[in-house]
Every structure is written in C-alpha cells, then in structure tokens.
Amino acid sequence: MPRRYQMLRQTVARLADEADAQHAYLESILRHLTPDGDASRYGNDELALELDDIYRAAGHMHEWGEISPEEIEAIRPLGAMLRALSGETHADFWRREALWSDPRWDEIRALAQRALARLPDEERTSSWEPDAD
Template identity: 35%
Template structure:
C-alpha cells in the first residue's frame, strides 16, 4: 500500500464538495479552469474518479467510514450511468442548470459530503 498524504484526502473531499455545489458555482469553477468553450461538466466527475480509486485505502487508514465509502460509491455509480458519448448532452455545461439528473447528483454528493 502506498502511503497516503492527508492532502490526497482533502482533494478528494473537495471533489465531492464540487459536485454538491449549486449549478452556477459549478459552472464558475469549470470556467476558472480555462478549458475553453464549449464547457463540459465531465471535469467534475474526473475530479471524483481519482479519489474513488483510493477509497479502500482511505477506509483502511481510518480516514473514511464504511458508511461514507458507500455514499461516495452511490454517487460514483450514478455518474457512471451517464458515461459514454451517448450521454453527451448530460455532460454539457447547460445541463448543470436544467437537468433533474444533475439535481440528483448534487443531492447524493451532499449526502456523501455530510458522511465524510
């Protein structure tokens, strides 16, 4: 097992917090990255993905409870359902404001954030 640095956990928690933020805040964060137009929200999921891979290590280190791990995994599963080019519209930045699916993502992210 690789030694984990607390900064890794902080970055992961930040990724969950980004997914819990209101649409306008998420869009502002995406714009701050300077990725250019058109904007896509997939960067939000990519931020989470790295930390999800480390969840077992976070849990073994005692930094994350099993309950928190399950909440994050539920969030990750919902995002995973929307992966692939067939769901390209879901990832467009306009969808952050309009999509009920993104509202569900925010809800799950908020629940996970509380448990973290």
C-alpha cells in the same frame, strides 16, 4: 496541500454545489486551455473525472485510516450514477448548459449533498506518504 480525505471531500462538495458555482469552478481550471478564456465547450465531465480519480484511492485511504467504510459507502451511489451517465448516449448531460437545465444534475447534487453530510469537514492525518509504498 490538502490530504487525500480533504481532496475527496472537496470533490464531493463541488458536485453538491449549485450550477453557477460548478460553472465558475470549471472555468477557473479550464479557461487557460482556450484562446478566448471561455471554457464552456469543455463541458462538465471534469467534475466526474475528479471524483473518479480520488475515489479510486478510497480502499487505500481506508487501509491507512483516512476514511471509514461507512464514508466510502456514502459516496458509492454518487459515483455509480456518474458512471451510469458516461458515454455518448448521455452526451447532452455533459454539456455545460446541462448544469442548469438537466434534472439529472439535481439528482447528482442531491446524492453529493447526502454523501457530504456523512463526510465531516475536518483534517485527517495519515501515516501514508505518496512515495512510501
């Protein structure tokens, strides 16, 4: 099972992926929720929710030596843009077809690629264990 750093890096990498890869990933994790196996009606928000879930642990990860402050800062603009696009006023951004047609997804991918360049693809150890504190 990947450690938290690897999970964070994988999540950023998914946001950096091309639309086809993002769509395939979303289908792979959501298709079981539908009778016909087409999960596109679930939209794209899972990509942002996954980042939000793991990025919340960044401070704790830093405390345990899993991530540097510079790496945390590299991800911050990506998280900020995704948060700014939340809510009903941006509902069109979260529809699956937006992955290919909405230029804001190009901006998200560019921010994710910049962050990913600052996150080395490496195993990181930690003395923290989920039930330790």
